[in-house]
Amino acid sequence: MSYSLNEKIALVTGGTKGIGKAIADTLHRAGATVVITARTAPKDGENDHYFIAADLSTPDGALTVSANLLEKYGRVDIIINNAGANTSPNGGYSTLSDEDWNHEFQLNLMSAVRINKALLPSMVAQKSGVIINISSGAAMLPLWDITIPYSAAKAALNAYSKGLSGELGPKGIRVLTVSPGVVRTPLMEEFIDNMAEAMNISTDEAAKTLVEKVGNLPLGRMAEPEEVANLVGFLASDEARYLTGTNYLVDGGLMPVV
Template identity: 45%
Template sequence: MSAFLTLEGKKALVTSGTRGAGAATVSLFRELGAQVLTTARSRPEGLPEAMFVAADLTTREGCDRLAEAARERLGRVDIVVHMLGGSSAPAGGYQVLSDAEWAKEIDLNLMPAVRLDRELVPAMVALGQGVVIHVTSIQRELPLPASTTAYAAAKAALSTYSKSLSKEVSPNGVRVVRVSPGGIETEGSLRLAERLGAEVGGDIEHGKRVIMESLGGVPIGRFSRPDEVANLIAFLASDRAGSITGVEYVIDGGTVPTA
């Protein structure tokens, strides 16, 4: 009996694939038979050099370098997963967000996808096949005004850009989909939970509750695991999802309320 899900023979580029959901996606893609290239600013121990390109994707030069490496090492790119994202903006609401802070959020959360797609999607269109997955965030719908205004706005822009790209290239056989995570239990989120818990004399579990309550609650009572996010991405990247394009899949434990 054949496996339900396979990426055998596929060639994939996954940005920010050395930690969290990105690392889980790289691992699962390889398990399912794909040849994977990933990137970050520095290569972690244990990741084969052949699978990795060091690049700063917040710059045009870094994106150009990665695109050229993908063409050289993979020959063609069947799947692009834009995992890169995050925020370093200060808390304090809109008034503390300078032009420089806004530019940093956009350069991290929007422009790498725009630049890499511009480099790699034309070849997919020429072949008449390919999958582009943009990882957005539920914060595009549920921004936290005190801390994530610029990040949320950049992710909203990524989502709108992704929808427009899907309408342009889907008639040529290239599927474009979005995955919108809520909280993910990564090393970074656990450190944050530990710090928040300690600030009020509690433990890491108390800190997790603080974060979940700030989002309005998570009905399943926990954040998603990185492997759960990777499972969704792998399905959408596979031929099993061959008629799915132009849509956004939320994986947030029920955080986003329905109207």
């Protein structure tokens, strides 16, 4: 399989670090011209892609990205909605404010909805395109004391993705979802650090507690960002041209369902 993306224009939101950076680099190696977004620019020497600064948890952020991208390239062929994070405080329902819930949905659901709405007219006009929404295994395995708003937002993203695939399939556009499990990223390390501080335990103990909460990992380790990116690269390519409307778990066998 060639996984060739030559002459394709790809957008990766949240593309400066972690899974997003790995995806951007993978698409670039496959021949795509890659545009990345984040709230802050990557450090010098850490980015080979066209960067657009934007806060995608706001309506203006999506408009900034779409206007800038279309002005520079005139079209987009691949959209990877990767921007997202679990940012709410731990502790369950009593610790969560309306603001916490709203922020999780703005960042983890509405950022993708707005980017897609802004850029889909150009895809529809060219009768081709691929949208891959990066969700999370947490959507199917919510942890009451850690991920409830995040899980709910990602579950909504899954439903949105499935519905959108039905609308856009006849227009030549594929929509897919990729749901990573526990991945070794800077955000995951920050999450574990915050968890350790809140529980007054060491980071090693916090990491062990997290693994115990989500269940045993059959493969015995966290995923590396590149292992998620490799699947995304395949799904974005013509080799996957008959795939749409499906959610792919990259969880090392974690999910206890058939």
